[in-house]
Amino acid sequence: MNLLLNEIRRNPLLWLLVFVPVVLVVEHLEAGTPTLLFVLSILAIVPLAALLSHATESVATKTGDAVGGLLNATLGNLTELVIALAALRAGEYMLVKASIAGAIVTNTLFMLGASFLLGGLRHHTQEFNSASARLQAGQLFLATIALLLPSAVGAADSARTSAFTEKLSVYLAIVLIATYGLGLLFTLRTHREFFGAAESHREGDAAPWPISLALGTLGGVTVLVALVSEVFVASVQDAALALGMSKAFVGFIVVALVGGAAEMASAFSGARKNRLDLSVGIALGSATQIALFVAPVLVLASYTVGPQPMTLQFWPGAVLMVLLATVTAALVSNGGRSAWFVGVLVLAVYLTFAVTLYLLPPRVP
């Protein structure tokens, strides 16, 4: 417990934990406007995500390489998963999909681009493991195809029944999860010598916790994230309206930045320490995980959790952005070398997306 308090004292991000009880109390008393609840829940999720991330890695460190790698790979985006499950239960499918697409785009563009820029401002040029980056770009491309097909085929012929899209989404989800699993086997077991640097990435952050504290934190914080997520999901629609933001912008940009704040902190600090391998590994690895694991898990989970099945058929604009983000990441990570302007280019692509989504007029229902 002392360790936990130490961690909190050391890391200013965790001071935001004070907003966890605040948001829950305000919500219970029905004392806040949706906008207040929305802002409070965002402020509460950021430190919880950081704690979750630290706890997962502590468990991973203690359980050895293979199990640890698996844990990191499945729980690394637990926050995003819990938020999305809350939205799924509430039937907010558009928010779920926007947050999936947004997390992929934000990780591949904002996290990667800002790492390149921050690293490049301190170091003239930087090198990173391009084999690892290329593999993750390949997996992202597969996931993009799986998002493209239901949308494209659906759009090409409006007479297709939704039964087709639902069945197709389930099969595609299974293909994605299976590929993700085989990818873990590849990077953690059969060809681990190629991916060394990227795997050991988060060690630099802090000392690992003892297993009991880590497991306890993992469980307790997950419950808290779930509680706060429900407030967040319930308030987001009215808050977006009140703040003049489109729902697409909130799901795509705000949720993705909130959910990924802790990982961004690690990625950026790696880039400034000239360990760009870490940054690229976190950014593309996280995007891959969401695309090949979190998204298909949500599709399958929707059959037991949600009011109706969720498909992989996304809004065409979101599919286009995921596609462009994947191609951009593949182009810039291909050479294994970076300088500050590469970061500017990637961030500029992200900025065009953000501006487009921000200006998007709300859909007439």
Add this chain to the structure above:
Amino acid sequence: MNLLLNEIRRNPLLWLLVFVPVVLVVEHLEAGTPTLLFVLSILAIVPLAALLSHATESVATKTGDAVGGLLNATLGNLTELVIALAALRAGEYMLVKASIAGAIVTNTLFMLGASFLLGGLRHHTQEFNSASARLQAGQLFLATIALLLPSAVGAADSARTSAFTEKLSVYLAIVLIATYGLGLLFTLRTHREFFGAAESHREGDAAPWPISLALGTLGGVTVLVALVSEVFVASVQDAALALGMSKAFVGFIVVALVGGAAEMASAFSGARKNRLDLSVGIALGSATQIALFVAPVLVLASYTVGPQPMTLQFWPGAVLMVLLATVTAALVSNGGRSAWFVGVLVLAVYLTFAVTLYLLPPRVP
């Protein structure tokens, strides 16, 4: 003749030749259901394709490098061409187009991916000639553009007359064939030193036949393929219905796998012998040939053979799949290095296509 019998005894695939007389007799007696004829004709085409392939290469070996290369390059996909001509004569344009797109996709994804996987299961990592792969990816990309333009421009403005699409298709076909010819000049003559390994690829398979046997086989088997193809084309529609497969699935997946069975056997055996150059050369070379030679020849042939001109305007979903297959091939063949998981990734892309086509509800006419 003894050589031919020897070959048949040696190669179990050729035992399927027994189905050639069977299918022709059953068809003549009008004794079979469409489904039976469909299955029998598939079983008959596989060994005929293998014989054709062997005969072509024997002629090629005997006639010297330049003429031989040209022969291989024009007759290498004779089976696909004969089947497509039969479908063209029957006015089955959708089947022709599906089989063209399917052959491109199957060669670039299934043949390439399975080669990577089979090779990778036996060898830790494998290298191949990336200059050759990149050139073929470039040619495939050009062909993809030629398929995209009529569909995209047609879709962008429904007021365009079909006269525009027909004229455009003829010009594009000429551009493709001319580029293909110049590509042969490049790889077989002016810059052959860069493409050595890929050209000598099929020698490992078996001893070449004497020229008279080879030419006789070439002629006789082509006639047989033509006869069986007609049964196949006539039965495919009813059979697909009876088997619960969409016509798109049959054209895209089944025809492509049947027509390419012999080449796949060569490609896979090359990969297992750590001669991945062969496998990549066969897979991408065959796809290039279909895209830049077979498809435009069919467009031009439709003016004398078919009931009406065939265009290069494809179903948008097919164009999308060809585009994605080309980009996937370009991405994975860029580095010139492979391991088993690269094969898994490529096969997973193919699987998503196959699942999509299989589930596709039949179009209401």
Add this chain to the structure above:
Amino acid sequence: MNLLLNEIRRNPLLWLLVFVPVVLVVEHLEAGTPTLLFVLSILAIVPLAALLSHATESVATKTGDAVGGLLNATLGNLTELVIALAALRAGEYMLVKASIAGAIVTNTLFMLGASFLLGGLRHHTQEFNSASARLQAGQLFLATIALLLPSAVGAADSARTSAFTEKLSVYLAIVLIATYGLGLLFTLRTHREFFGAAESHREGDAAPWPISLALGTLGGVTVLVALVSEVFVASVQDAALALGMSKAFVGFIVVALVGGAAEMASAFSGARKNRLDLSVGIALGSATQIALFVAPVLVLASYTVGPQPMTLQFWPGAVLMVLLATVTAALVSNGGRSAWFVGVLVLAVYLTFAVTLYLLPPRVP
């Protein structure tokens, strides 16, 4: 003045200057058909563009590296800018957009492809600075995204108001110009050592003029280009009709070839002298400049010059061609090596575009 006359005597392209007074007189006397005026104005613009280009570089050489680089970067496509401004003032928005997209496509495909081909016919293989090419391909890709987004989002939902597209275009224009400026900072200042060869490219052409002659020419010729451009824009629509060319073809192909004639001469001569770095630098550099500087400047200028705001929403076919041209350029320039067939491939892509645009039936208004 003697220097100017010398230059004219030396360079046969400049003999076309005689058409400048001819076109202005014919137009003033209202003596010509639109087709005659169209042809005369094209013949007059070609030498003026060459003079402008020479004058810009002379000023650039005299003012030192940083200012000179900036001048070259902003005035390098002055001809295209002046023509587009004339079209903008006349409210010919479709012509403006076609000429922007056409200049990008013509530079990346025709200028690059013909350089590869001409260089390759004389030299077996050629090398060039791929770092520089990759950076410019990245910038082009960003610009392509900025063209894609308004079109795609507009197309995805026809209920979007045009107010959205206008506002979005202004923001995207600002992002593009800012990125272009940072790119200049990168190549001319912080990382100039990587881009040496490409920057010094035009020195080989001729001796620079004294600053007074250069500045005078710059001013005087700009006025002449503006005058002739107005004749050109006024005659183009009727002339295209009379010549049986679609307006899209004229804007895309003819204007782009006319405006870029001078730069093409430099690029081709560089390729034949085995200085492919120059050629690739001119071709991709010019395309980047139009995409990230000229196009957004026109959007912003339309608020003061044109009868109504111009957006970045292009005809979907044009966006597709820009996208395909960018991807083609990225693919072929990635390796930093070229041979004649690479040029053929790139030119074949350009040819498919030209044929498509030429055959395109005129739109029913």
